[in-house]
Amino acid sequence: MNQNSAQELLRHFQAFLEEAKLSQISIKNYLSDVRLFLASIGFKMIRDIDAKAFQTYLQQAKETKPGATYRRYSASLRRFTTFLSIEYRLELALPKANDWNLARSQPIISLINSAFT
Numbered sequence: 001m002n003q004n005s006a007q008e009l010l011r012h013f014q015a016f017l018e019e020a021k022l023s024q025i026s027i028k029n030y031l032s033d034v035r036l037f038l039a040s041i042g043f044k045m046i047r048d049i050d051a052k053a054f055q056t057y058l059q060q061a062k063e064t065k066p067g068a069t070y071r072r073y074s075a076s077l078r079r080f081t082t083f084l085s086i087e088y089r090l091e092l093a094l095p096k097a098n099d100w101n102l103a104r105s106q107p108i109i110s111l112i113n114s115a116f117t
Contacts, residue, residue, distance in 0.1 A: 005043070006035070006038050009043075013031065017030055037053075037076075041053045041057070058074060
């Protein structure tokens with residue numbers, strides 16, 4: 001993982017989370033989970049992040065982690081995709097919040113839109 005690019009992205013994500021007025025423990029957990037994801041994909045630049053990377057990572061977590069850990073990772077990565085969509089205009093597909101079946105996913109922009117309806 002390119003430390004400078006990843007650290008810069010994580011600092012920007014942290015500011016995004018702080019602006020949303022999340023608790024410090026939530027921010028710490030989101031950052032930890034996203035740091036693990038970025039390391040797992042060998043993050044070097046923003047274009048290394050795509051829907052397939054998320055789906056592969058979450059599928060592996062689903063198969064190897066307890067259900068609660070998998071759900072936390074999913075929540076963290078959904079929040080991260082919201083950040084990427086808003087701040088970097090990346091549209092990525094992730095499972096719906098209550099649908100843990102990776103075969104059924106929707107574009108992140110739909111998740112954002114549904115939050116405001």
